[in-house]
Amino acid sequence: MSNTAAPVTYDQIENSIEEGFKMAADQSGVDVDNRDFTTTQDAFWTYLQLAAAMTQDAASDTEATYTRAQVSIALNRAVDDMADHLHGGCADDIDNFAVNAAMTLLDSPNASFEDIVTECYGEEADEVARWLTNAA
Numbered sequence: 001m002s003n004t005a006a007p008v009t010y011d012q013i014e015n016s017i018e019e020g021f022k023m024a025a026d027q028s029g030v031d032v033d034n035r036d037f038t039t040t041q042d043a044f045w046t047y048l049q050l051a052a053a054m055t056q057d058a059a060s061d062t063e064a065t066y067t068r069a070q071v072s073i074a075l076n077r078a079v080d081d082m083a084d085h086l087h088g089g090c091a092d093d094i095d096n097f098a099v100n101a102a103m104t105l106l107d108s109p110n111a112s113f114e115d116i117v118t119e120c121y122g123e124e125a126d127e128v129a130r131w132l133t134n135a136a
Helices: 010-028 035-055 068-086 093-107 113-120 125-135
Strands: none
Touching (some): 035 068, 068 093
8 A cells, every 4th residue: 555655745644644543533432632642743743844844945836745754754753752741651552553544544545444454453453443442
């Protein structure tokens, strides 16, 4: 599913982040507006903007695009920082699933929970759903 060469737009990223965190919330039973998620997403957008500022031409008339690597680095850094501040240094299964879901949805916007579980975990969907519920 991964396409590392194609640039992605802000809208594509926004959709994948929103849907990835929503899917993690739905599967775990937590509120999508919980502190962990909002803190992580705020940090993510900051880190992504910093990465873009360092690599993109400010005078460009075209819509800014990002690499999948920039998105992945910013999102993982945001989760790690959130975990350091809110969980004593360890991201939980819900946070990790949100990252995997967002990144998979960036490549395959119509991916289902089952698709993401197969792509990222190689487990049965019911098993990963249990992990998420137990982490809530």
